[in-house]
Amino acid sequence: MQTSAVTKISFKTQMLQAREDAIIRVVNRLLAEKGFDAMTVDEVAANVGIAKASLYKHFPSKEDLAAAAMVHVMRRAQRYLKDLPANTSPLEKLRDVVRWTMELKLAGEMPSLPSQNSSLRATLMANADYMNGLIEVSDQLGEWIEAAQAQGSVNPHLPAIAILYTLYARACDPVLEFLKMGGQHTDVEIIDLVLSTCFDGLNAR
């Protein structure tokens, strides 16, 4: 009896979790495809295959949908950082992370949010999961940046925070889409190009 009840609850919880995962996958894809403003809640509901009202039982607002997607990618990023081989140099780790980020974007799995929307910002900053993930990722990247600067592989005259922002910005770099639209290069070539301009610069060496 007790066991049965527990099992039933667990099963229901699993179903709930599975549905929310499905929602987040759809939101993630739509955010990557069209961005926050162009994505509509009707669209999300239709793609998940449930009614809009049901969606609002899971997430209280459109902003919270986007936040859930961001938490999802942040978790993926944290796993990626953790699984990086320990014997690579800080510079290589930074390059690997940026490459991974751009692969995500070119694969249509990187949600894009408007940086100006204030209600979205507020929702994101009120989301502890998101903020903790962001801080943990930033701390880890910050360590590697300073280590790379200390050992002379990254320009020590640049403030670490500026480098961190520059790395983050590759996740929404329009150069990726422009080059992809041009159709002259494969995804791998595009990523190598942008990696080169990012770390080596435009000037000849």
Add this chain to the structure above:
Amino acid sequence: MQTSAVTKISFKTQMLQAREDAIIRVVNRLLAEKGFDAMTVDEVAANVGIAKASLYKHFPSKEDLAAAAMVHVMRRAQRYLKDLPANTSPLEKLRDVVRWTMELKLAGEMPSLPSQNSSLRATLMANADYMNGLIEVSDQLGEWIEAAQAQGSVNPHLPAIAILYTLYARACDPVLEFLKMGGQHTDVEIIDLVLSTCFDGLNAR
């Protein structure tokens, strides 16, 4: 009689032009502050100090308002390119242009448009003034890029088109706003930082 009529027409035309200039100035500022989606036509009308219906007598749609602002900045860019001292190197010219672009952005005078909005894209691409300006600017920058590569100051292994896109992307680089929000640097310092990461790269030299 003839002279009087001509003068009157000219005067009316001048007034019309002055009002449209005022509209474009407002649109330009609002596009820089909030972006296309967040900017409302009501807001534009209120800031100009005219009724919304009057606005629609001058520009047939919100997209056309944005297009007019883009034509305006494109004209400014063309003037800037033309007025660059002839004796500077191609690399210096490119740096100067990027610097000017970022100054515009930090001054809140660089309109920001969503790259996904298709109706806006259509309006822009149907606008001959905008397209001609864009092509002329791109041709000029392309010349300088190839010249800089030929004389070994810019990495010759990068496709010129990738370099062009990378330069254009500085006009909407989020690193600028992030660093500005941090409050640790002056506008000049921020621009120097981003110029350095853009041309010299993150790696030590």
Add this chain to the structure above:
DNA sequence: GTCTATAATCAGATAGAC
């Protein structure tokens, strides 16, 4: 050309039955 007033539409969010 400028205005007031209003249409028309769309999107985020909710009510209430089941």
Add this chain to the structure above:
DNA sequence: GTCTATCTGATTATAGAC
């Protein structure tokens, strides 16, 4: 929790008087 049907507000665009 899920549904259908609806509300509410915001926003683009226009009608029609002056």
